[in-house]
Amino acid sequence: MGNLVAIVGRPNVGKSTLFNRLTQTRQAIVNEEAGTTRDRQYGKVDWSGKEFSLVDTGGWVLNSDDIFEGEINKQVQIAIEEADVIMFVVDVMNGLTDLDMDVAKILRRSKKPIVVAANKADNFEMHPLSAEFYSLGLGDPFCVSAINGSCTGDLLDKIVSLLPEETPEELLDELPRIAVVGRPNAGKSSLVNAFIGEDRHIVTDIAGTTRDSIYTHYNKFGLNFYLVDTAGIRKKGKVNEDMEYYSVIRSIRAIENSDVCVLMLDGTRGIESQDLNIFSLIQKNGKGLVVCVNKWDLVEDKSQKAIKFYEETIRQRLAPFTDFPIIFISALTKQRIFKVLETAKEVYENRKKRISTAKLNEVMLPIIEHTPPPAWKGKYIKIKYITQLPAGSVPSFVFFCNLPQWIKDPYKRFLENKIRENWDFTGTPINIFVREK
Numbered sequence: 001m002g003n004l005v006a007i008v009g010r011p012n013v014g015k016s017t018l019f020n021r022l023t024q025t026r027q028a029i030v031n032e033e034a035g036t037t038r039d040r041q042y043g044k045v046d047w048s049g050k051e052f053s054l055v056d057t058g059g060w061v062l063n064s065d066d067i068f069e070g071e072i073n074k075q076v077q078i079a080i081e082e083a084d085v086i087m088f089v090v091d092v093m094n095g096l097t098d099l100d101m102d103v104a105k106i107l108r109r110s111k112k113p114i115v116v117a118a119n120k121a122d123n124f125e126m127h128p129l130s131a132e133f134y135s136l137g138l139g140d141p142f143c144v145s146a147i148n149g150s151c152t153g154d155l156l157d158k159i160v161s162l163l164p165e166e167t168p169e170e171l172l173d174e175l176p177r178i179a180v181v182g183r184p185n186a187g188k189s190s191l192v193n194a195f196i197g198e199d200r201h202i203v204t205d206i207a208g209t210t211r212d213s214i215y216t217h218y219n220k221f222g223l224n225f226y227l228v229d230t231a232g233i234r235k236k237g238k239v240n241e242d243m244e245y246y247s248v249i250r251s252i253r254a255i256e257n258s259d260v261c262v263l264m265l266d267g268t269r270g271i272e273s274q275d276l277n278i279f280s281l282i283q284k285n286g287k288g289l290v291v292c293v294n295k296w297d298l299v300e301d302k303s304q305k306a307i308k309f310y311e312e313t314i315r316q317r318l319a320p321f322t323d324f325p326i327i328f329i330s331a332l333t334k335q336r337i338f339k340v341l342e343t344a345k346e347v348y349e350n351r352k353k354r355i356s357t358a359k360l361n362e363v364m365l366p367i368i369e370h371t372p373p374p375a376w377k378g379k380y381i382k383i384k385y386i387t388q389l390p391a392g393s394v395p396s397f398v399f400f401c402n403l404p405q406w407i408k409d410p411y412k413r414f415l416e417n418k419i420r421e422n423w424d425f426t427g428t429p430i431n432i433f434v435r436e437k
Contacts, residue, residue, distance in 0.1 A: 002256040003052040003163045004249075005045075006079035008107075009089035010072055010099040011058070014119040018089060018146035019043065019056045022156065042252065042281060047156040052163060053252060055083070076103055080110040082249045085162045087155075088114055088138065092121045092129045096136075104136040113162040116141040117155055122148060176348035177215065178341075179228035179254040181282070182264030183274045184247050187294040190331035191264065192216075192227060195341065215257075223341050225348075228258045248277045255281050259351060259393075260288035260344045260427070267295040267310075267328070271317045279318055286394040288347040288428045289324045292340055297330040320413065323420050324427045347427030353395060355423055357387045360397070367418050376406040384437055396431035404434040 007015050023043030041056045057075040079086050088107060090100050107114050118130040121143035133141040142155045180188045195218065215226040255261055261282045265275055282289055291314060296302070307328060315322040325343045329336045364386050373381040381403050389396040397419065401407065412432045419430060 002253055003050075003084045004082060004252065005052050005054050005085045005087060005159055005163075006083035006249075007054065007056045007058070007087050007089060008072075008076050008079045008103060009058075010097065010103065013089045013091040013094075014146045015056050015058055015089050018117065018119055018144070018152075019054060021146045021149055021152060023054055042284070045156070047160050050160045050163065052084075052159070053256065055249060055252065057249070072099065072103060073106065076106050078249055080106070080112055083112065084164055085159055086110075086112050086114045087117055087159065088136075089117045089119050090133055090136075090141070092118045092126050092143065094120075095129070096132050100136065104138055108137055114138050115155065115158050115162065118143045119146050121145055121151070175217075176225040176260060176345060177228050177258045178225055178260050178262060178344045178348075179251075179258035180262045180264060181251045181254055181278055182247075183266070183272065183278070186264040186266045187331045188264050191262075191292070191294065191329075191337060191340070194331050194334050194337050195227065218341075221338070223345060225341075225345065228254045247274060248281070251278050251281060255285055255287060258287060260290065260347045262290045262292055262340060262344055265291060265293050265314070267293045267299050271314060276317065283321060283429065286429050286431075288344070288351050289321075290340060290343050290347055290427055291318075291324060291326045293326065293328045294331055296328040297333050297335065321429060323425065343427070350425050351393070351395065351428045352391065353423070353425065354391065355388050360386045360388060363422050364415075364418065368415075371414070373401075373407050373411045376403065379403060379406070381406055383434075389433075394429050394431050395425060396433060398433045398435055400435055400437040402437065404436050407434045 007019055009015050019041075022045050041058075043054050045052055045054050057078050058072075086107065088103065090096070116133055116136060116138050118133055118141040121127055121130060122145045127143045130141045130143050142151065142158060144151045144155050146152075180192055182188050196216070215228055218225055218227050255278075263275070263279060263282065265271060279289075293310065293314075299306075310328075311326050314326055318324075325347070327336055327339055327343060329340060331337060365383075368383050373383070375381065381401055383399050383401040385400045387398055387400075389398060397415075399407075399415065412434070416430050416432050419425065
């Protein structure tokens with residue numbers, strides 16, 4: 001199970017800068033594609049062999065730049081409920097404020113491990129100033145500078161030491177793991193309940209290490225896989241009217257622990273920014289995708305034309321990744337819900353698909369010859385050889401050529417599209433790498 005560390009703090013203490021500093025090791029892998037909203041709020045950190053997800057909760061809360069005490073309290077609540085460790089950022093230059101005290105008050109009551117990061121200690125003269133943060137009652141403050149990165153190592157050491165020891169769940173590895181994700185009220189619970197149906201005894205629950213995400217083993221009608229359950233299905237005691245905020249943070253764990261994500265959209269509402277947030281998480285983690293448009297029984301115009309228009313709109317909003325199945329379902333009337341499972345299984349198979357090197361070269365080299373990469377300053381770029389990398393989580397292809405640095409994204413996208421035209425990789429992302437021969 002992935003560990004989750006959340007950043008909280010009042011505005012302008014440098015949460016985002018610190019977030020960027022700590023996650024930058026992965027910046028190259030995480031693609032900052034335009035259109036994926038609020039990207040800077042979620043990233044992975046790898047420190048001394050331990051990996052965890054870092055979430056800047058402020059980023060998911062609306063108007064988090066206003067000093068709305070209510071908004072900050074919401075961020076803190078989210079962090080307390082969802083994270084394994086909370087990083088509380090304060091500002092050495094400004095010193096202690098009433099708002100910091102308020103946040104500390106909530107944090108002290110929580111049972112979660114908390115690390116105080118005293119940011120903006122850009123030189124050592126400023127370190128003694130952090131002494132006043134002892135009065136927060138949350139242990140030693142760690143002086144750091146998000147701007148120049150000083151002392152962030154000590155902070156990470158501390159965080160890693162507080163992460164819970166992972167006890168891996170007893171899972172059969174070769175089974176696909178399917179997560180149903182989406183905004184609140186898109187019908188996730190109804191869909192999962194419809195899958196599981198009355199035959200509850202066929203379903204076994206393996207209690208997860210984390211309190212929310214539980215793998216449900218589903219084995220009937222010749223389909224055998226794990227359903228990765230988002231916490232949204234087991235409602236919290238106090239239902240918060242701002243479920244929107246939670247939905248993204250909730251989804252993180254489910255998405256990270258799955259192979260294929262079923263993204264539920266509400267057919268009566270279209271695509272909203274929250275859906276795009278969740279989609280960008282699926283993309284960043286390189287997971288398979290099946291889009292389900294739920295509540296189709298409530299939509300009046302069900303003509304082919306309407307369906308086509310709907311599909312095009314969805315693909316437009318989620319571009320450049322457009323090769324994924326879209327299924328129109330109704331969890332209520334159980335219309336086409338079985339197709340969802342079958343399709344998710346197909347996407348899983350596509351992720352595992354291997355294409356022989358001979359076949360790849362036989363098909364792709366003539367295509368490349370016909371449309372070679374654009375020449376650069378009179379130099380011709382020749383791709384000589386293609387191979388698929390050994391099975392990773394995402395199908396990855398390497399193109400060997402003489403001047404790899406001059407093959408730009410548009411051409412890589414062209415190559416990806418040609419691979420998709422010739423082999424079925426529906427629903428799964430593809431990595432294209434260009435290397436020197």
